Amino acid sequence: MPKKSTSTRASAPKNAELARQMLTYMIMAREFDAAMLRLYRQGKAFGGVYSQLGNEAVSVGSAMALDNKIDVLFPMHRNIGGHFVFGQDIDQLMVNHLAREGSQMRGTDGTGHYADPQRRIYGNVSHLGAMIPVAAGFVMAGLMRGEKTVAMTYIGDGGAQVGEVHEALNFAAVRKLPLIVIIENNQYAYSTPNHLEFACERLSDRAQGYGMFGTTIDGTDVELVYQTCREAVQRARNGEGPSLIETVTMRMRGHAEHDDFAYVPKDILERWSTKDPVETYISRVIQQGIMTESEVTSLRESTLSTMIAAIDRALERPWPAAEEGFRNVFIES
Amino acid sequence: MPKKSTSTRASAPKNAELARQMLTYMIMAREFDAAMLRLYRQGKAFGGVYSQLGNEAVSVGSAMALDNKIDVLFPMHRNIGGHFVFGQDIDQLMVNHLAREGSQMRGTDGTGHYADPQRRIYGNVSHLGAMIPVAAGFVMAGLMRGEKTVAMTYIGDGGAQVGEVHEALNFAAVRKLPLIVIIENNQYAYSTPNHLEFACERLSDRAQGYGMFGTTIDGTDVELVYQTCREAVQRARNGEGPSLIETVTMRMRGHAEHDDFAYVPKDILERWSTKDPVETYISRVIQQGIMTESEVTSLRESTLSTMIAAIDRALERPWPAAEEGFRNVFIES
Amino acid sequence: MATMTYLEAIADALRLEMRRDPTVFQIGEDIGTYGGAFKLTKGMIDEFGPTRIIDAPISEAAIIGSAIGAALNGMRPVAEMQFMDFVTNGFNQLVTVAGTTAYRWSMPVPIVVRGPSGGGVGANPFHSRNSEAWFAHATGLKVVCPAFPADAKGLMTASIRDNNPVVFFEHKGLYRKIKEDVPEGEYVVPLGVARVVRPGTSVSVIAYGSAVHMALEASEALLREGIDVEVVDIRTLVPFDEETVLESVRRTHRVVVAHEAVLTAGFGGEIAARIADKAFRWLDAPVRRVAAFDAPTPFAPTLEKAVLPNAETIVSAVRDVMAF
Amino acid sequence: MATMTYLEAIADALRLEMRRDPTVFQIGEDIGTYGGAFKLTKGMIDEFGPTRIIDAPISEAAIIGSAIGAALNGMRPVAEMQFMDFVTNGFNQLVTVAGTTAYRWSMPVPIVVRGPSGGGVGANPFHSRNSEAWFAHATGLKVVCPAFPADAKGLMTASIRDNNPVVFFEHKGLYRKIKEDVPEGEYVVPLGVARVVRPGTSVSVIAYGSAVHMALEASEALLREGIDVEVVDIRTLVPFDEETVLESVRRTHRVVVAHEAVLTAGFGGEIAARIADKAFRWLDAPVRRVAAFDAPTPFAPTLEKAVLPNAETIVSAVRDVMAF
Ligand SMILES: Cc1ncc(C[n+]2csc(CCOP(=O)(O)OP(=O)(O)O)c2C)c(N)n1
Ligand SMILES: Cc1ncc(C[n+]2csc(CCOP(=O)(O)OP(=O)(O)O)c2C)c(N)n1
Ligand SMILES: [Mg+2]
Ligand SMILES: [Mg+2]
16 A cells, blocks of 8 residues: 555555556566667667666656546656656557658658657657656646646656746746656766755655645555556546655666766665565565566566567667658648 | 844944945835836836736845845846846936936837846846746856856746746755745736636745745835845855745736736725835834835835936937847957 | 738738638737737737737747647647847757658658747847858758738738748838728738839849838839839748849849848858849849848947848949949 | 767766866766766766766756756856757756856856767767757857867867857767867867868858868868868857858859758858859859758668768768869
């Protein structure tokens, strides 16, 4: 059970189903990383490989708190779990990620930058924070039409210092927008530690300065993330405006795979390794009798092979046709 | 005596001298406005005429808290009082303001945008908030050389929403810079009331989100402003980093003189008119026997005529020579 | 037909499109009760209410960014920059997000970012910039610079209906300076079509925005010298109507390119370069450009007049190419 | 002389200037312990300490703005953009503050904003932009685009010593691709002086940055066809060495202008326009430009190769102007 949550609406059997789902998505996120890492080591990856190791509970727990029929996700570079929650087909994901023929981005971009409007996923751009005003505008449009769409988006402990984040948070608060911004504090921004990025105690302390709800939680506990986000979604849905949630985790690998993260003191990594969000949740789910150890093991194994197979299929596809480079700079209407 | 100040270091006679000085500068600011308004009404003003009516205590009290031998002022468009505190000659001020021949800006710009490095005044640009990162860098350079320079700068209740303000405040906090940022909350940003600009209770609530000192004070009480800023200067000088001070006032005229401020409910103006920072301070100073009523009256009269005479002298000057337009795009080194 | 100023014509287009299409809304600083710094949106909040005429905080990135987001969610936002100069604070949203979304996501981003630009009115370096060339060089953004009330209305209508981000430069010096007959009701001038505003035979002056008026004034003076100037108003920089420009040059064999923006790396370079490439064999004289001196726009009238182009600088450039 | 890569040469200049002048310091994201995303500043924090090698928060406006402020207070800051693309977040500081201060206040703002730009390395639309033309059009900013290690060193030294803001574009594709002999110790290449990197008689190719290498490669192929190409590397866009360019064109009578940035409103338009104006009577053929297709730089190698210019596109442009 979540440690700090204030209430829970789900009944016991429903909770078991929820736990099973959350674990499944977290394992998908974890094994996606494993598959991409393998690709990187084989020298076959193209573009940066950004691991989300340590962030699975945040991306899965937060996305699970949404209603993927009406809400929207604006994920970042360590939120692959949310894509699964929102129903992304693994083959399509890989094709997009690896920018092969058939990619929704036609090869114009890769990694998790794509939008999949049918699945209510709106991707990212590299410029940190730039999509937060966009997410705000998206839900503002919904409000204008009387819709109840909530947007969930993310920013890092480093990216939170970008000016556009300030403008977007303030704007969302003034207009009481149904926007949830999660600050993923994974201790580092590339090589830069927290104390060189900001000087406040908790990044959620900024919420008060915008007049919005703010809280800081353990980002390795998927149920806590889920519960905190559920409440934020509820508030947003009720017209109570945006929330700022800081999730505290540790980035367990380099910024991207080319980075050996030698700048991270080893003892910090050791300390955090005991709080691995996937492993701890597996234990919890097994302990509660929701899944057995062997069920989990075979889930992990089958997920990994599914991922690898999807990568292999994607890699078999050619690069998109060169002509795509000349299309769609403008939408012809 | 200031209502909420915590301590006062100045002894009684020194206080009297300080009060006399502050009142003198406030009257200068007030009469400067009166003179400019007269010019505007005569149809002779060129460019916007931004009144600081209601803000005199902020600009004077804050600038007085600095040591104008080592500190620097980055004023805004309603901080003419600070220019006087920092020793600006009235003729020079008018020539700069009205962009006549002899202006430090050679006619390239007007109003209060100029820098006067000898007097340690660094002006503004129109883009709100853009000079706050610059002020931060200025004092960062001082720190690098082991100097104790403190910078005082300003932003409005509207301008505080600009992204660069966020970046600058955070940067100043991380690097513990001797920077004081005053948010002049005069209730309106052009026509836009507070509730459409921000949703927090007090703009100084943002300080905690940066890990800096923050407070909100009555901006019509010059001694309170002075005292609060003195403490901030002291902290900055001691290496304790930046402060964010919200001064609450009312903009008693339109955004600029072309604006009839019909959007401001009359009762709000009436309420605030009893808190006129100059009138209340005059009463206090007279009550405390620091100046007599007739001394004040003649000070006001002589100040106004000095201002008008300086304007007239400035207006007698020609516009700067056209050739100036082609010079100094680059500094030839 | 109704006689309208340039400002009224733009306001008319905005009002008509808002009536016609419930997905159109406006966002900007002081555009509601106050009616905008230039009173262009005056009264609109009374007709459309604060949900569709949104007074935004001073946050250009949030204004443009939220417009992009709303556009992705089915709306057609029009965002006002109080002065176009302040678009530098929302620059990233325009060039990084708006200008690349169609290419990456094949999704329309039907936003218009509009506002007063240009100098010559004694503003200051921060209220006078002509920045259209930045956006023309950004990819994925349409760029519109009308010179006349009717065009301003028709191009604004087309911009709002366009499925791509449009940066719409209104010259503040023209807002109340010129009046002309403007078609009443729905009126569309398609983007990407230049207009010969004064046919002539001796020389082509290719211009846009305020420079069109300088060119027209210059052509009157030049006519007295027997020089018959053709003035082409390109109206939109992106898409660029190359054919109308080349066609004019092929007839006159001489050309001057004029704009109010500073010379270096201005859009005039683009126009001149296309002419020097594609109309080379028709050219009888060098391609000359008239533009502002490469400096911020200064405040004092003496300086501002000196650095900005005007009818006389166009006259002398035309004389030069005629004398060649 | 020492053999250095382009990256090493830039690092060498930075290191030497920091040793020579205590007012020089560097600020940027991850430039300290990590040594920068491209390891250009590797080891510098050990030599100069964290006061002079400042790891900044992710705040490009604060990075550039604080550099400006420090420059106003006697320092000579060098600010790194982790990728030049991110300068869009600090754009306002550069164009509004840095580029207008000398004009307004007659005060020097000796800052260098530097970083990796350009495409062709399979980055993505947000890590590949060539944005030099924006700054060339901004007034008050010098713009430098070196193509060779020695020039990169010499121009960086000159940029740091210059009393004006300099935007210094390093092409990331060149960082480790080319090595050459670079003078050891203090080495200055003055800003505003172009260089004929390959003398030739048939046609001039005017280029900068990565396009210089495309032009050199093209000239080898063209030589086999008997076309002797002169390649002029302009090196700095602002100030622009017009005379060297015109002089070359006056000799060869034919010209192609090339850059990696997108075509429309790129700096190539400026160069072509100046040639079409001031070297018109020497031209025997249209002025042709080679540049990227007007689109964001795509990610997949097939698309990226298709939209970016290369030696072959220069070859075919040269053939065109020779055939005219
Ligand atoms: C505006 C901007 N500046 C710089 C970068 C380069 N950059 C990419 S990721 C990164 C670090 C991000 O750290 P954080 O926000 O903490 O997210 P994390 O990667 O730790 O999840 C940096 C500096 C960028 N993408 N955008
Ligand atoms: C970035 C930016 N956006 C818009 C403007 C236009 N503008 C000038 S002053 C102003 C209102 C400022 O209000 P506030 O910050 O509260 O200061 P006040 O004038 O009330 O002292 C606006 C919108 C600007 N100068 N800069
Ligand atoms: Mg991080
Ligand atoms: Mg205000």
